[in-house]
Amino acid sequence: MSAPARPSEPQFIPVSTLVRTSVCPVRVYLERHEGIVEPPEYTIAKQVGYHLGSLALSDTPSVAESETVLSIGSPQDPAGHSDPLVEGIWEEIRIVRPDIDDSMKEYLERCIAACRGLAWEEPVAADVACANRKYGISGRIDWMFGRRPALGILRATRAPTYGVWKQDRIRAAAYLLAAEEMDQLKNGGETFPSEVRIAYIPSGIVRTVAPTASDRRRLLAALRKAEAIYRGETPQAPPDAPCDRCPKQDICTRGARDPQTLFDRFFRKK
Numbered sequence: 001m002s003a004p005a006r007p008s009e010p011q012f013i014p015v016s017t018l019v020r021t022s023v024c025p026v027r028v029y030l031e032r033h034e035g036i037v038e039p040p041e042y043t044i045a046k047q048v049g050y051h052l053g054s055l056a057l058s059d060t061p062s063v064a065e066s067e068t069v070l071s072i073g074s075p076q077d078p079a080g081h082s083d084p085l086v087e088g089i090w091e092e093i094r095i096v097r098p099d100i101d102d103s104m105k106e107y108l109e110r111c112i113a114a115c116r117g118l119a120w121e122e123p124v125a126a127d128v129a130c131a132n133r134k135y136g137i138s139g140r141i142d143w144m145f146g147r148r149p150a151l152g153i154l155r156a157t158r159a160p161t162y163g164v165w166k167q168d169r170i171r172a173a174a175y176l177l178a179a180e181e182m183d184q185l186k187n188g189g190e191t192f193p194s195e196v197r198i199a200y201i202p203s204g205i206v207r208t209v210a211p212t213a214s215d216r217r218r219l220l221a222a223l224r225k226a227e228a229i230y231r232g233e234t235p236q237a238p239p240d241a242p243c244d245r246c247p248k249q250d251i252c253t254r255g256a257r258d259p260q261t262l263f264d265r266f267f268r269k270k
């Protein structure tokens with residue numbers, strides 16, 4: 001397998017861009033000059049991620065596996081006292097994102113309720129930057145663990161009923177490729193890790209995924225498309241592009257499912 005052609009300027013493509021490209025390269029192209037704003041759900045899930053060790057030791061059992069997290073209320077004790085862990089993490093979140101809306105505190109409470117009592121292994125490192133120079137991919141691994149699966153990533157979405165989401169399979173494959181040149185993972189000649197732990201914070205569930213050859217093929221296809229976008233080429237939309245829920249529908253001709261004709265542009269009702 002040969003390395004895809006690199007742009008003339010050395011440029012690393014973030015894992016998040018590769019995942020977005022695998023969904024729809026046209027959207028990545030249309031958003032290429034826009035700053036990516038971190039969703040508040042991610043900010044909250046990320047901050048909860050730093051406290052999973054404390055939550056694992058929490059007396060209150062996890063509600064995660066019962067899948068009743070959405071029906072629970074504020075995690076206050078019967079006397080109405082607020083939870084110091086919720087308050088402490090919320091304070092941190094307010095420092096990280098001073099503009100966060102107060103209504104998001106409920107999302108934090110749900111995440112904390114879901115993760116209480118979670119079986120959690122303490123990582124040996126968090127937020128580890130990695131880059132694969134050969135393939136020009138970079139990323140930041142949420143956790144590294146002392147035993148396999150050594151890589152852990154965090155998601156601010158709920159877990160699917162079984163396994164992991166399709167996009168998370170590509171994400172896992174991309175992180176494994178981005179981490180390939182990390183010395184600490186070249187464990188005395190042992191085979192390189194092939195699995196990734198994925199923590200779905202709103203569900204309080206950690207799942208392990210081993211990307212398949214098909215996942216890696218889709219990753220390489222996304223890498224080639226992302227490189228073409230970086231070179232200024234206009235991508236084609238995939239047949240299964242999720243146009244129905246795309247915020248770029250208004251400016252994307254493919255959002256209307258077919259390229260716009262002159263008739264569409266001047267006579268068809270919007």
Ligand code: SF4
Pocket residue numbers: 024025026027028030237241242243244246247248249252253254255256
């Ligand atoms: S409308 Fe469809 S094709 Fe256009 S950017 Fe969005 S998902 Fe992609």
